[in-house]
Amino acid sequence: MPTSVHPETTKIYSHPLWIRCLVIKESFSPHKKREKAGFPDEYWLTICFFVFMSNILKLVARKTMSLYYGVLRCIKQMDRNARFFASVAGISGSGLARKRSIRGFPMIEKKKVPFIFLNGEIIPFEEAGIHPLNTAMKYASSIYDAWRGYWNPEHGELYLFRLREHLERLLRSAKIAQIQCPYSVEEMISHHLELIRSNGLREDIHSRIILFVDAVDGGLYSTTPMGVVMAAMPLGRYFKDESRGLHCCVSSWRRISDEDMPPRIKAAANYHNSRLAGLQARHDGYDDAIILGRDGKVTEGPGYTLFIIRDGFPITPPVTSGILEGVTRDTLLILFPEVLSRKVIEREIDRTELYVAEEAFFCGSGAEITPILSVDRRPIGDGNPGPLTLQIRDAYFALVRGNRDFHREWLLPVYDTTGR
Numbered sequence: 001m002p003t004s005v006h007p008e009t010t011k012i013y014s015h016p017l018w019i020r021c022l023v024i025k026e027s028f029s030p031h032k033k034r035e036k037a038g039f040p041d042e043y044w045l046t047i048c049f050f051v052f053m054s055n056i057l058k059l060v061a062r063k064t065m066s067l068y069y070g071v072l073r074c075i076k077q078m079d080r081n082a083r084f085f086a087s088v089a090g091i092s093g094s095g096l097a098r099k100r101s102i103r104g105f106p107m108i109e110k111k112k113v114p115f116i117f118l119n120g121e122i123i124p125f126e127e128a129g130i131h132p133l134n135t136a137m138k139y140a141s142s143i144y145d146a147w148r149g150y151w152n153p154e155h156g157e158l159y160l161f162r163l164r165e166h167l168e169r170l171l172r173s174a175k176i177a178q179i180q181c182p183y184s185v186e187e188m189i190s191h192h193l194e195l196i197r198s199n200g201l202r203e204d205i206h207s208r209i210i211l212f213v214d215a216v217d218g219g220l221y222s223t224t225p226m227g228v229v230m231a232a233m234p235l236g237r238y239f240k241d242e243s244r245g246l247h248c249c250v251s252s253w254r255r256i257s258d259e260d261m262p263p264r265i266k267a268a269a270n271y272h273n274s275r276l277a278g279l280q281a282r283h284d285g286y287d288d289a290i291i292l293g294r295d296g297k298v299t300e301g302p303g304y305t306l307f308i309i310r311d312g313f314p315i316t317p318p319v320t321s322g323i324l325e326g327v328t329r330d331t332l333l334i335l336f337p338e339v340l341s342r343k344v345i346e347r348e349i350d351r352t353e354l355y356v357a358e359e360a361f362f363c364g365s366g367a368e369i370t371p372i373l374s375v376d377r378r379p380i381g382d383g384n385p386g387p388l389t390l391q392i393r394d395a396y397f398a399l400v401r402g403n404r405d406f407h408r409e410w411l412l413p414v415y416d417t418t419g420r
């Protein structure tokens with residue numbers, strides 16, 4: 001047995017692997033004499049073994065690393081996908097908005113009700129059906145309106161807030177869209193009260209009425225027959241944690257205008273514009289969007305009007321700026337001077353005014369009064385809900401819930417238990 005390493009052994013290891021293999025191959029060749037390499041057989045076997053093992057180890061290491069990176073890539077992709085779907089659903093975001101997002105996905109917890117109103121009848125909710133090829137489905141020939149009802153546990157009463165004004169707006173929408181409404185305001189109120197009582201609702205609700213052209217396989221210009229749906233559904237706050245507020249962006253989509261798709265009317269088709277802006281905002285990591293008109297001036301959010309506070313005064317765009325004539329907006333025009341002794345200024349708002357505003361908030365029947373905490377990642381004020389926003393919101397909630405003795409004419413009690 002050899003007791004020392006042959007000098008050729010170290011020499012051969014100083015060569016690259018492919019040369020080592022060649023030498024080994026050569027030495028095993030029947031045409032060459034092994035002695036030519038000058039080593040005994042044991043050395044060759046040891047060298048072969050180590051070369052073989054080092055190649056195996058290299059292979060294993062390479063495979064392990066590629067498996068590791070593969071798994072890592074897979075996890076990252078899954079995370080990206082999850083974040084994409086979550087942000088589309090408004091569940092999370094990125095950057096400033098993601099860290100502080102309220103994850104406000106509207107109407108996430110929906111309860112069912114037993115009854116719905118369809119074409120003059122109150123029928124079981126599950127049995128309501130319309131033909132999928134009617135004109136409304138094909139050409140979005142429908143208009144609607146929506147309002148809220150607030151449950152007051154002390155009064156044991158459900159108050160519908162400014163229902164008459166919402167139904168009057170519905171009739172104005174119908175007139176502009178040339179859609180017939182088969183009912184008067186009084187008839188609609190009476191059907192709605194009957195529906196809520198049938199469902200026995202004793203909690204906060206959100207209601208809507210939809211007028212739609214129900215011609216089966218109808219044409220673009222069909223106007224009859226008309227369908228009417230009315231629903232009253234339990235609903236708490238629209239945003240999951242509306243008291244904290246929203247991180248918004250200015251959308252790259254522009255608001256539809258009175259010249260093409262009048263935003264003054266509440267037509268289902270208008271919400272295509274709202275969806276584009278809202279979905280993009282959520283996808284980009286914001287909670288919601290503020291939409292500018294073609295002139296670059298601020299209009300509103302996808303489903304709510306907007307107020308800012310500058311120099312202590314509330315400012316909101318005029319009704320001619322491409323917005324829905326909001327009932328909540330109108331309510332605040334009255335509440336601000338009455339409750340906070342501040343007149344609302346109705347004027348155009350520039351985009352950059354959003355960045356320097358002291359406060360900003362959205363308002364609407366669904367969204368109620370929801371503070372805006374940042375726009376395009378610039379904090380509004382100190383980045384918290386502003387004092388005037390909080391005061392007007394408190395006044396609004398006290399009013400709509402029937403806890404303040406003013407503007408009782410705006411509240412319609414459903415059960416009329418107290419005779420108020």
Ligand SMILES: Cc1ncc(COP(=O)(O)O)c(C=O)c1O
Nearest residue numbers: 303304305324326327328364365
């Ligand atoms: C586009 C749009 N703007 C504003 C509003 C707020 O209107 P209102 O206060 O009458 O609910 C809504 C509410 O549905 C809306 O959809």
